[in-house]
Amino acid sequence: xxxxxCQYSGVPIQVARPQPGRxxxxxxxxxxxxxxxxxxxxxxxxxRTLIAVLAGGLAFFNxxxxxxxxxxxxxxxxxxxxxxxxxxxxxLGCALWLLLAILQWQVTGGGRWTxxxxxxxxxxxxxTGVIVVSPGCVVGAVFLLAAWGIRGLRKKQxxx
Numbered sequence: 001x002x003x004x005x006c007q008y009s010g011v012p013i014q015v016a017r018p019q020p021g022r023x024x025x026x027x028x029x030x031x032x033x034x035x036x037x038x039x040x041x042x043x044x045x046x047x048r049t050l051i052a053v054l055a056g057g058l059a060f061f062n063x064x065x066x067x068x069x070x071x072x073x074x075x076x077x078x079x080x081x082x083x084x085x086x087x088x089x090x091x092l093g094c095a096l097w098l099l100l101a102i103l104q105w106q107v108t109g110g111g112r113w114t115x116x117x118x119x120x121x122x123x124x125x126x127x128t129g130v131i132v133v134s135p136g137c138v139v140g141a142v143f144l145l146a147a148w149g150i151r152g153l154r155k156k157q158x159x160x
Contacts, residue, residue, distance in 0.1 A: 008034040009152045014112065024109070028100070029150030031107040056096065060142060063092040067135035090130055093138035097126045100145045118148040 002015050007023045008030035015024060025031040035049040044050070066089035073082035101119045108115045122145040129137025 006030050006152055011152050013108075015109065025107050026152035027149055028104050028107050029153040033153060056099070059092060059096055060146070063089050063096060063135075063142065064139055066092065067139060070135065086133060086135055089135040090133070090138055093135065093142050094126060094130065096142045097122065097138070097145060100142065100149060104145070104149050115148075118145065122148070 002018045003012050004015050004018060004024050005011065006013055006026035009026055011026040011030075013024060013026050018024070025034070032049055032053060036044055036047065036053075038044045066085045070082045070085035070089060073079075073085065101123065104115055104119060122141040125144070126138050126141035129135065129141060
């Protein structure tokens with residue numbers, strides 16, 4: 001194992017087989033943040049990365065919204081429509097979880113056991129949510145994996 005530093009945050013990371021010339025990041029958040037340039041006055045251009053992050057946030061918002069609408073409609077006795085919103089929330093959540101897991105795996109190289117553990121545990125929570133038809137479990141899985149993915153952003157250190 002070689003110890004390298006995250007290109008954005010400077011956090012030390014362990015890499016099993018480092019490739020020459022490859023840039024390494026501690027998490028998805030650092031990878032994304034490095035692709036959104038900010039000038040000295042705090043302005044940043046609208047680019048594909050920013051649009052993708054905003055679209056992911058909107059999708060997560062809609063996942064939670066569908067879940068809450070299902071609860072409200074179920075309370076009104078409209079079970080058929082509520083069931084459709086439950087299915088929509090579950091499907092959107094599973095798609096978001098899969099996207100986050102793939103992104104985390106690609107960015108970190110998939111070699112760190114902590115990333116594998118986070119993906120496996122949140123995947124287990126997501127699968128459980130689908131099996132027992134609990135949109136809350138899937139929302140939790142997506143939220144936890146997203147929180148794990150941005151953990152390095154709070155540790156910004158100067159990179160030497």
